[in-house]
Amino acid sequence: MLIGRKGRQAPCPALYQYRTSWMSRRWYRYGDRVIFMGWEPAEQGFYLNVVDLCGECGGTGEVDGTEEVCPGCAGEGIQLATMHPSARKSGLTLETLEGLLAEMDVSFPYFVKADLEEDQRTNAGLILHEYDLESET
Ligand SMILES: [Zn+2]
Numbered sequence: 001m002l003i004g005r006k007g008r009q010a011p012c013p014a015l016y017q018y019r020t021s022w023m024s025r026r027w028y029r030y031g032d033r034v035i036f037m038g039w040e041p042a043e044q045g046f047y048l049n050v051v052d053l054c055g056e057c058g059g060t061g062e063v064d065g066t067e068e069v070c071p072g073c074a075g076e077g078i079q080l081a082t083m084h085p086s087a088r089k090s091g092l093t094l095e096t097l098e099g100l101l102a103e104m105d106v107s108f109p110y111f112v113k114a115d116l117e118e119d120q121r122t123n124a125g126l127i128l129h130e131y132d133l134e135s136e137t
Pocket residue numbers: 054055056057058059060061062070071072073074075076077078
């Protein structure tokens with residue numbers, strides 16, 4: 001069902017929600033949330049979507065220690081209820097995006113911000129990049 005899931009720690013399955021859209025996709029895990037963001041050439045703005053990890057599997061999408069699909073999230077690794085379209089904000093400026101993250105108490109690393117600025121500058125639409133903040137500390 002999910003490709004390349006084995007051996008991955010990050011709950012990247014959520015990414016596939018956006019696979020048909022033309023935009024840069026950058027994401028990282030922060031606490032029990034996953035922060036998705038990127039540049040949307042069609043809107044000439046940034047988007048932001050913060051979702052909660054599934055509390056049952058911790059984001060792996062599997063029952064702990066097995067290869068069974070987690071019943072709490074159907075293998076998605078995130079709480080599906082929070083994957084609501086209205087939770088997604090788009091058409092943002094980088095300043096607005098930064099402000100929203102600050103409101104949610106989510107850190108916004110300088111290197112992520114720098115990459116987003118680069119996406120805007122190059123009007124990027126095909127970038128996939130996952131950050132592993134936990135390995136940086
Ligand atoms: Zn789960």
